Amino acid sequence: MKALTDEEIMLKVSNGNLDMLTTLFDRYHIRIFNFLYKMTRDKMVSEDLTQDVFAKVIRYRSSYNSGNFASWIYTIARNIFSSYYQKQKKERSYMIHDDSLDSGEVLITDSNKEELDHLQKALAQLKPSDRELIVMHRMQEIKYAQIAEIIDSTETAVKVRVHRAVKKLKEVYFQTATNEM
Structure with missing residues (x-):
C-alpha cells in the first residue's frame, strides 16, 4: 500500500475524516514546535502555540484548497506567532529575552x-x-x-x-x- 501524501491526508480531513489528522500531527508537530521555539525561545509558549496551530487546522480544515500542505500549516503557524508577538508587544516593550538556551x-x-x-x-x-x-x-x-x-x-x-x-x-x-x- 502506498503511503498517502500530506495533501491527500488533508483532503480526507477536510472531508470530515478527523482520524487522519493524527498522521499529520505525527509528521508535523515537532517541526512546528521547533519553528515556534526558535521564534519565541520559550518552550511552554511554543507548546501552547503548537496546539493552537493544530486547533486551527481542525477549525479551518474546510478552507484547505488542495495546495501544498506544508505551506498551509506553516502559514497558520506564522500567523499564530504573529498574533502572539503583537499581543506580547502590547504587553511589554520587548519579546525576546537575552537569556541563553537551557542545556x-x-x-x-x-x-x-x-x-x-x-x-x-x-x-x-x-x-x-x-x-x-x-x-x-x-x-x-x-x-x-x-x-x-x-x-x-x-x-x-x-x-x-x-x-x-x-x-x-x-x-x-x-x-x-x-x-x-
Whole structure:
C-alpha cells in the first residue's frame, strides 16, 4: 500500500475524516514546535502555540484548497506567532529575552554550548521577520519556493531577503563576539 501524501491526508480531513489528522500531527508537530521555539525561545509558549496551530487546522480544515500542505500549516503557524508577538508587544516593550538556551531543553555539548548561546543571542537581536526567514530556511530547511508561498512573496524576493538576513546575522554575531573579548 502506498503511503498517502500530506495533501491527500488533508483532503480526507477536510472531508470530515478527523482520524487522519493524527498522521499529520505525527509528521508535523515537532517541526512546528521547533519553528515556534526558535521564534519565541520559550518552550511552554511554543507548546501552547503548537496546539493552537493544530486547533486551527481542525477549525479551518474546510478552507484547505488542495495546495501544498506544508505551506498551509506553516502559514497558520506564522500567523499564530504573529498574533502572539503583537499581543506580547502590547504587553511589554520587548519579546525576546537575552537569556541563553537551557542545556536541558536542547542537546548540546560543552564545546559548542558557548557558540550556540552566542548564536541565539545574535538571532534574538534581529527583527522578527529576519529571524523567521533564517529559522525557516536554515534551521527548518524549508525551500525558498515554499517560504515564498508561506509569506506570500516571490521566490526571488525570499532568496534576497534570506541572504540579507544571514548577512545581518553574521554582522551581529561577529560584532558581539568582538565586544565580548
